Amino acid sequence: MSEVPEATRERVASDPFCAKLGIEVVDLSAGRAVAELAVTDELLNFHGTPHGGAVYSLADAAFAAASNSRGETALALETNISYLDTVDVGDSLTATAQETHLAGKTGEYEVEVANESGDRVATFRGRVYRPE
Numbered sequence: 001m002s003e004v005p006e007a008t009r010e011r012v013a014s015d016p017f018c019a020k021l022g023i024e025v026v027d028l029s030a031g032r033a034v035a036e037l038a039v040t041d042e043l044l045n046f047h048g049t050p051h052g053g054a055v056y057s058l059a060d061a062a063f064a065a066a067s068n069s070r071g072e073t074a075l076a077l078e079t080n081i082s083y084l085d086t087v088d089v090g091d092s093l094t095a096t097a098q099e100t101h102l103a104g105k106t107g108e109y110e111v112e113v114a115n116e117s118g119d120r121v122a123t124f125r126g127r128v129y130r131p132e
Contacts, residue, residue, distance in 0.1 A: 004028050005071035012065045021054065023061045031099030033065035039091045050087045059111040060123035062097035066109055067128045074128035081124045085115075092097065092116045095124070105130045 012025050018035075021043070037058040045051040059081060061120035067074035087093060094114050101108035111124035 004069050008071045017100045020059050023058055025065045026067055030069050032095045033061040037096045039087055039089050039094045055122050056081050058095045059113050062095035062111050063109050063126045066097035072130050072132055074130050077127045077129050079126040081122055083122050085121045087121055
């Protein structure tokens with residue numbers, strides 16, 4: 001596997017949206033990324049439960065990092081998420097993105113979101129297009 005270019009690592013680490021939500025990419029290699037998020041009161045919806053968009057954003061951040069990890073621009077074509085269990089304020093979530101298919105200008109990624117006990121709380125899948 002190829003190494004992740006330093007410029008790509010810097011771009012991933014400086015993502016302003018991730019910083020706003022508290023998402024941190026903690027591991028990055030070619031075709032793979034791990035991101036973490038601590039669920040806080042600021043991530044609650046009007047029901048008083050953590051917003052599904054926060055879980056989605058965590059998975060999407062891992063997906064973006066993994067799909068752009070080789071230094072080539074990767075643009076999302078489609079994504080979907082299945083919420084499997086609830087999360088609570090105080091939970092620490094980890095999203096692990098793995099490349100499952102790479103052919104020509106497209107790639108496919110699966111992201112598993114788990115709580116600190118290792119229980120899967122969501123599954124995200126995404127496809128990208130590389131225009132370069």
